[in-house]
Amino acid sequence: MDKRLVMLALVLTALAAQAQDNTTFVKKYLLRTQGNLSVGYMVKQKTVPAYIGGDFDYFVDERVSWYGEGSFFVTGTSDDVGYKMKHNHAILSGVNIHLTANNRFDPYIGINPGIMISQFGPTSDVNIGLYNPPFTQNTKVGVSPVFSAAVGINYYVGSIFNFFVRARYIQGQFFANSTERIPLSEFRFSAGLGWNWGFIQKAMVKRR
Amino acid sequence: MAVNRLISILALLLVALQVSAQTPTDSIRVKLPLYTKSWGEKKGYLTLGVRNTISTFNDGNFDYSGMGVGGHFRAPITPRINTEWYADYITNNIGGIGHRTDAHIGWSVMYYVIDPYITKHTSRDPYTRLRKFNPFVETGHCFDYGGIYRNGDDKPAAERWSSAVQFGAGTHYNIGSRFDLTFKAQYMMHLGNDVHGHVHDGQLEIEEHDHGGLEGHLLITLSVNFKLIRIWTKG
Numbered sequence: 001m002d003k004r005l006v007m008l009a010l011v012l013t014a015l016a017a018q019a020q021d022n023t024t025f026v027k028k029y030l031l032r033t034q035g036n037l038s039v040g041y042m043v044k045q046k047t048v049p050a051y052i053g054g055d056f057d058y059f060v061d062e063r064v065s066w067y068g069e070g071s072f073f074v075t076g077t078s079d080d081v082g083y084k085m086k087h088n089h090a091i092l093s094g095v096n097i098h099l100t101a102n103n104r105f106d107p108y109i110g111i112n113p114g115i116m117i118s119q120f121g122p123t124s125d126v127n128i129g130l131y132n133p134p135f136t137q138n139t140k141v142g143v144s145p146v147f148s149a150a151v152g153i154n155y156y157v158g159s160i161f162n163f164f165v166r167a168r169y170i171q172g173q174f175f176a177n178s179t180e181r182i183p184l185s186e187f188r189f190s191a192g193l194g195w196n197w198g199f200i201q202k203a204m205v206k207r208r
Numbered sequence: 209m210a211v212n213r214l215i216s217i218l219a220l221l222l223v224a225l226q227v228s229a230q231t232p233t234d235s236i237r238v239k240l241p242l243y244t245k246s247w248g249e250k251k252g253y254l255t256l257g258v259r260n261t262i263s264t265f266n267d268g269n270f271d272y273s274g275m276g277v278g279g280h281f282r283a284p285i286t287p288r289i290n291t292e293w294y295a296d297y298i299t300n301n302i303g304g305i306g307h308r309t310d311a312h313i314g315w316s317v318m319y320y321v322i323d324p325y326i327t328k329h330t331s332r333d334p335y336t337r338l339r340k341f342n343p344f345v346e347t348g349h350c351f352d353y354g355g356i357y358r359n360g361d362d363k364p365a366a367e368r369w370s371s372a373v374q375f376g377a378g379t380h381y382n383i384g385s386r387f388d389l390t391f392k393a394q395y396m397m398h399l400g401n402d403v404h405g406h407v408h409d410g411q412l413e414i415e416e417h418d419h420g421g422l423e424g425h426l427l428i429t430l431s432v433n434f435k436l437i438r439i440w441t442k443g
Contacts, residue, residue: 061384062384063383064386111389113278113432115277135360143297146277173275173299175301177361179360181304181359
């Protein structure tokens with residue numbers, strides 16, 4: 001896994017150094033938002049949860065944006081670990097550091113700490129005795145602090161839209177009243193269409 | 209294992225940042241981000257940040273590492289003295305059979321060991337700018353809550369409210385004039401009574417002591433910070 005991370009960082013760095021375009025979309029005061037479906041891969045549980053999420057980037061500098069994200073757990077299976085995820089929502093905030101500026105092509109890395117709001121429960125398979133359950137009824141909903149880092153690329157096709165692709169790693173652990181520690185380590189992937197709120201940028205430039 | 213993975217990811221991020229900062233392309237040199245507008249001018253900003261804290265070496269055991277999230281703001285007093293006001297929430301695993309939660313709210317005074325600004329008095333192009341790295345030492349105090357739970361229990365088996373002192377060192381890595389990444393390590397020693405848990409013969413043993421000691425925990429913090437409002441200008 002570490003080798004893959006190294007490769008990804010190298011590729012992004014190379015892209016950032018080479019991709020130049022005179023067309024300017026990424027500028028100070030730009031607000032971009034997006035809503036998306038994303039999929040994750042829980043490293044310990046080896047399961048694939050799905051989320052509905054939304055996030056924003058507000059460029060307070062040409063190369064740095066303040067970032068916020070919320071995601072809502074939709075579904076996920078985890079039969080072979082004896083429990084299933086009932087909730088796993090996330091609230092993340094931090095900064096994204098953009099490797100180029102004044103460009104259509106916008107690779108970035110982000111450091112986004114946050115919290116996960118999670119709950120786990122026994123699977124139906126546990127109830128018929130196939131596995132040793134870590135708990136026999138739903139845990140309480142617990143809030144877990146998490147570290148998360150992301151790499152991604154936005155491509156601004158015009159003044160209104162951008163395409164994006166992003167990979168995120170989340171590291172944390174769940175306790176609440178679970179009888180065992182449940183790792184929340186997860187890779188998440190999302191892609192889609194984002195919106196640029198250019199009028200905010202214009203208003204801010206005019207005000208300054 | 210989890211800590212190793214975190215450290216490798218952080219290392220990757222920092223390498224990518226460094227390479228990016230050194231790339232001599234026009235798009236990156238759109239702005240001279242660390243420069244102040246006037247020569248000799250130093251500015252103090254109220255700064256807002258979010259952070260992750262790794263709590264290690266709990267009661268002498270590196271295996272009981274925990275992860276925390278929190279926030280802070282900084283209010284500088286002079287160009288070389290800053291204050292940080294923070295709150296953290298940290299959870300620690302105790303041998304897979306228990307866990308500990310800690311909440312800290314406190315403050316630190318940071319002293320920059322070298323002047324954070326560089327001023328060049330050349331006749332052709334005099335300037336004042338922030339250094340890329342601003343190393344500092346710090347010390348401070350906090351109020352804290354600590355609770356130790358047996359896994360599966362709703363209520364803590366032991367808890368305490370106390371205060372603590374901490375000291376450490378770190379550095380800001382300035383990205384532009386308004387953002388910085390800060391990496392620091394602090395050792396926190398709790399004052400007053402002490403509770404801790406450890407695994408003995410497969411059982412969670414919880415100890416409570418009336419007196420505090422030098423034992424505490426090492427806190428490694430990575431934060432991202434935005435300079436929000438200018439509160440003073442000197443020079």
